Amino acid sequence: MPQTIDPATLFVSTQWLSENLASPNILLFDASWHMPATGRDPRAEYEAGHIPGAVFFDIDAVADQSTGLPHMLPSPEAFAEEMRRVSFGDGMHAIIYDSVGLFSAPRLWWTMKVFGVEKVSILAGGLPAWKAEGRPLGKGEFAREPRPFTPKFDPALVADWKKVNAALESGAPQVVDARSAERFMGRAAEPRPGLRSGHMPGAYSLPFQSVIEGGKMKDKAGLDAAFAEAGLDPAKPTIASCGSGMTACILSLAFAAAGHPISAVYDGSWSEWDEKGRGDHQAFQAR
Known part of the structure; x- marks a missing residue:
């Protein structure tokens, strides 16, 4: 049976995120993606300025590359490997945003639900809302210690x-x-x-x-x-x-x-x- 979840858990506000950003049980994901015709590079934009502590999730790279189709769902093993690499472990709360507001973040939200992540929310208004309020930005990427992640595929x-x-x-x-x-x-x-x-x-x-x-x-x-x-x-x-x-x-x-x-x-x-x-x-x- 398809999952039914509490709608109140789907989104978090910029104020909530600001107050909880340092929590060790939260990991923030920048899941920005753009149509090829736009000429925009979401990773380069992430490196130039992102919400502090966010990791970049490459929707095109963490995907099944064998089909010839764009950004297809990765295998449970490939997704788990990426989650461990960015230090997202079992029981943690994922917060996702994108640089448009609400465009590509739902793709990672859905992917996480497919692989059994129970706590996953989207930042309401995304990066534009965060920037509009003059909140701080970070730059670059940094290494993290891997954490155990167990995928639970929901067909x-x-x-x-x-x-x-x-x-x-x-x-x-x-x-x-x-x-x-x-x-x-x-x-x-x-x-x-x-x-x-x-x-x-x-x-x-x-x-x-x-x-x-x-x-x-x-x-x-x-x-x-x-x-x-x-x-x-x-x-x-x-x-x-x-x-x-x-x-x-x-x-x-x-x-x-x-x-x-x-x-x-x-x-x-x-x-x-x-x-x-x-x-x-x-x-x-x-x-």
Whole structure:
């Protein structure tokens, strides 16, 4: 069964983080990532200035490199090795942020939930909120003593193309696409070269921007309104998809923030679906 967690544990404020930053049971992760076309280097930006004590999590590097698809979920062993390297041990509380506000941090949040991390939260407003308040920044990286970390893989949070195809044919779970409406309807080109436009037949459209306001997750009323507008029943099992498994995690987080089970994420998303050649890739009409 998908995990259901207390929405109150999902986010922490900049004030809370400032007061608890020195706690030995907390480790802060900078999970910034940007689309290749932006030309931004998240690691270089991290090294130039990050929240003090944060470690950088490279979403592209700590990934399954064997598929040819971008930033796919790493193996439990590879993820555990990275957690031990950065000194994140069993029972610790992970706090995640990104340099946009709420964009790539949910990807690491979802990954941690997949591997059984019980205490994981996102900094509300991310690095922009921290900077806007004039709070201190650190520079560079430093070595840490490894700590034991035990991964506990939860398969209910991960969907592959076979599971997605079965869901589209049966209607359960419902499949929801986080890409823009223009990309979903095939009126805008995909940002990755070679991918066709359109959407999976039977998928629902819920652009990830519709659940965010001012760089933060909308409140429950706003989320419920977004779900309703998309024609979704948030009480039903859901699989979130997008272009490459990044912004789908924002929707997974949104369901959890509204008090519903964490939705599974189609890790390969449209990048894999198009590669597999499943279905007609024309601009299907949205529900």
